[in-house]
Amino acid sequence: GQLREAFQPGAAGLDPLLSAWEDGLASRDGKLKLDEEEQERLCGASNHWRETVAGKVAPARACLELFTPPEGEELWELKFGLQAEADPSLRVPAGLVWAAGDSNLALGEIQLEQPGALLLEGLGRALLAFEPLERGLDAATPEAMQLTPAEAFVLVRTAAARLRDVGVGVVLPASLSGGLASRLGLAITAELPEKSRGFTLGETLEWRWEFMIGGVTLNLKDLEKLSAKRSPLVQHKGAWIELRPLDLKNAEKFCSAEPPFSLDDALRITGNEGETLSRLPVHAFTAGPRLQAVLEQYHQQKAPDPLPAPPGFAGQLRPYQERGLGWLAFLHRFDQGACLADDMGLGKTIQLLAFLQHLKAEEELKRPVLLVAPTSVLTNWKREAAAFTPDLTVNEHYGPRRPSSPEALKKALKGVDLVLTTYGLLQRDSELLDKVDWQGVVIDEAQAIKNHAAKQSMAARDMGRPGKGPRFRIALTGTPVENRVSELWALMDFLNPKVLGDEPFFRQRYRMPIERYGDMSSLRDLKGRVGPFILRRLKTDKSIISDLPEKVELSEWVGLAPEQKKLYSKTVDESLDAIARSPLGQKHGQVLALLTKLKQICNHPALALKQDPADADASFFKEFAARSAKVQRLEEILEEVMEAGDRALLFTQFAEWGHLLKAHLEHKWRQEVPFLYGSTSKTERQAMVDRFQDDPRGPQLFLLSLKAGGVGLNLTRASHVFHIDRWWNPAVENQATDRAYRIGQQNRVMVHKFITSGSVEERIDRMIKEKSKLAEDIVGSGEDWLGGMDVSQLKELVTLSED
Template sequence: MRLVAELVNKTKLPVRHLGMHNTVYIDGSQEFSPASLEKVINSIEHIISGTAEQEYRQLKPSKWTNQTLEAYSLLNILELEINKTRLQKLLNQEVYYCQIESIEDIEYEGWVYDFEVSKNHNFVANNILCHNTIQTIAFLLNKQEQEALEAPTLLVCPTSVLGNWEREVKKFGPTLKVIVHHGDKRAKGKQFAKAIKDKHLVITSYALLYRDEKILQTIKWQSVIVDEAQNIKNPEAKQSQAVRKLDASFRIALTGTPVENRLSELWSILDFLNPGYLGQKQFFQRRFAIPIEKYGDTNSLQTLRSLVQPFILRRLKTDKDIIQDLPEKQENTIFCPLANEQAMLYQNIVENSLAEIEAADGIQRKGKILALLVKLKQLCNHPVLLQIKKGSKKKVEIGDKNSGKLQRLGAMLEEIISEGERAIIFTQFAEWGKILQPYLEKNLGREISFLYGATRKNKREEMVDQFQLDPQGPPIMILSLKAGGTGLNLTRANHVFHFDRWWNPAVENQATDRVFRIGQTRNVQVHKFVCTGTLEEKIHDLIESKKELAEQVVGAGEQWLTELDTDQLRNLLILDRNQVIEDE
């Protein structure tokens, strides 16, 4: 960054005095992440206050210390103050992706993209990991700025991430008018065209792509974007056929896994983007799929690669030319809708329990509220938890169809394992851990550890050692929050999942610190699961909007909720039906 390079040249101070560990930030080879830029700002404050010079004077005199002390004596404090303010302004801005000719004299207001300059693709976004969602929003914002959004864009995604997309658009693209086409209250027939008339973005699910095929075909879309494009990998599937019939000026496919099993999946996605580009499916099988998959034909592979390369923007987390200096810990809230069965049970439990709570008082009322909260949290995990008794040794088999959280967890863990990474999953329900362990082992095809209160000391130590030290050991460990939330060192993992929430930030942070601690050499991703439309989302929003106050008020877990009157409790617990997964 030119600003910081000028500071170093003018002050003549060593780069470490300005919060940098080496010169990569000032020689043009690396840009600042929010964390590294914040270190520079804090170091400038340290210099302005005079503390930095006082600390440096304690060192043994030498040629180098004398030169640095002379530089301190010649500092222009006013100029430092001005530069600190300019850097703070940069830090507070959201930054997105773009290609530019030069990094010289960049002035911008509002949003811009992440800079891509010649060989260096430097990530400089503030508090976000640049990924498909952000790039897509930035692309639409760019079109809007150019006044080129002439018709609505249709974005199709799995039902489980509808809420995520809506939130990300509202957060990073607040000027975009967005509507979610989902739920039994969605616009139908002629009302659909009216509902989307002034919208920039319409978000819908794969489940509705076929079901609402006729009304979606009546619109001339500016673009059709498919998220998790592997969902159209089977060209014979109804949703794959429906998306191909949509009229759009251009198409975009977003996926981390363009090929899951066979090359024909890549053909299906490319054929959606550019129909006929790779020939008919039978031709593709003869020319590419069979020679490459069956005979390992490198010439065919190279030809195919050169054909598809112009249409694929691929960014690997391992590519140091792209991502060099990310924040050490990044927290993500994963919003998951309820499945239909969960929603019906949720409503019944709330209605029946509120009637009982209203009739009770004192300690009995508080006890009923706490019991209700536990039951709803268990239900948000999976309905099966309402059917088993605590301490039961009976084996239970489950599926993910009736749990939005489980669907999302499975997809995320598959990607983590495929990249050779490791994860730990926290839950406060030991019964859930016992059910989740065999489910994940069956679906992921890997051994999964489960550590909870009843795990004996020697077994516990063996489990941790295997996870930490054995390259062939279990890539996933499930821990009950009480048994595994403190006292363990699990730095081999770089992903932490809070499958259900404790609603006490201090407890969750302490659990996360099993991974994010001294000895951790990789960036840590923390994923906090929240069921949309339920009390989980409302309490999450409350904590996020008043974080400092919340840490005091919510410090006792759920006790504060027992003080709410029945009307306040009803408002907190009532289900938003629009956030429910429709049966496909």
């Protein structure tokens, strides 16, 4: 059938079909893995295509239509005819075909040439797929034949598929043409019980059920009577249905141990076609009005109602933020974890604070909420809470004077609504914090728990485990997945552990098929499972936010200075020899070390040679720019930025490079260039941000390490962002860019990404772009994948181009 459709006039040909085979059937060696029955069907379809379709696509095909026996009779009638290829509902009986002789025959608006020959050729092919047909083809102009119940059963169960494969249409009675619906299954009607407040996914519903086959309902007594006839096709309530040997046994088992029916069951059944309950397929599901409203919202067919800013919220929510607040409140109603994954700068902090204020206004905030965040953003949380939710009492669990005993902590939390702490302290003080009866646990910059085996990730997941106390669990992140699908498992294991199962199951079902084989079917299934729990909006979507200025990304291509070229080539030659001789277990680390060293050389020889600016004299800074083409280009652009009075963020992944560049830039322009990196204290960090963001005479340039300064900061005073050396993960770079490109930005943001042409920087940049579509579909592009290259691949990657 797929082959025939692929070669209809105007169709796309083989490409879609081949893609389907590659997605679902092809193994790594490119060979199809088919069982014997599938091989036969494919061979038959291929032969039919070669014999008929390849030469000329016929406008009609032979068709067999099965009719149920009259009342009191056993024999089934099978009528012959022609069926339009383009519209199978158009059919003409064999009697009219034979009567037409050599004349044309009208089939709707189609004029069939030599219809008799067309029918005869089709019946000949049908005979190969359904042998009992031979008995009906004795006459010169056959129009119909009769089948025994056993022959009709074979036609329904197996022969119909084979006939369609060889290009013959088959029309079955309605109750016997439903595929899975022809199996014994269930028809369910359910409704939410009347309650005054919320309920959980495990809530038992009010429900009733009936057995169903082919759209016909029946009970256990009906099944027993029909099974006594010992016929595979039986009549019930005026319809013929298929009765399988195990149907009665399955029905008896279901009746003897009737399971409870929960909201979780209802959500699963309505979200996935062909779902089962106690191994019986659900053919029909009817939800009462209250349950239907929940199902529509939960499956995002209908968005939860937006909520306006609650009483006590000192500010105004944008429309999309009101929808975010409504979504958080909706999932909270069912005790389900929520990941607010809005793009950086869309106001996740404000939406979370509005949600907490909503709980307080509704008198539902009875116990403190724990919020875990990187150290760099604790001050920002305190300030935002004070500005937008002054009614919330906020406390920090941070610093050397923090409570160290359960008694002291209990005293400190008296009357507190929100407690702020860091990931490091969550791990260090886990036993102490675990003794508190938290109403909820929130993790900010939730990509911090992406490594499921890391201690801080395990501490966060354990703290938020359902049943331990927290009523709700919320994750805030602009990058729900950075590098690997496994990061999504770690996130969902914190929010809703049952959604993706345990880690070994997830690895086999999703991670390996998606990351290793690019299985798009598994990817779609994964996105469908996590979709209800993740809300993501993008700044580029004008329906979300239309007043954010433009962002322009520029690739700044630079070459290598003579010293850089010489050092680069020497490093490549020495490292490749060493890697080739190394044991297999050491190669991965050596490859990544080489890539790091080459990126440092592309920045500046002084970085690779570990030259300390503290020991430098005047000649060091005088020659500094001449030693690096990248620094020369950086100076040219910064000259324009500073003359225009603009401000800029400069990101690097190397702290040593930050110190070198800071010293050089301060020496050149004789003004302060703050550098925020991992060892910057919390107080210094906030002071740097305030001077840059708020002081009219503050520094124009702000150096930041990508890890320490790439999250949680609001630096909208900058209108230029420089990525001086590239982190080969687009999600991390975009996250850093969004320190400036966020709500509050009034100017166009220019993003400058430096790439050294002919070097490893250019080649990996190209490779990342080639992988970008998959990155958008959950699988990211981190740097570790580069470590698995063999020496020949590595040589091609790192060797300098002659041009």
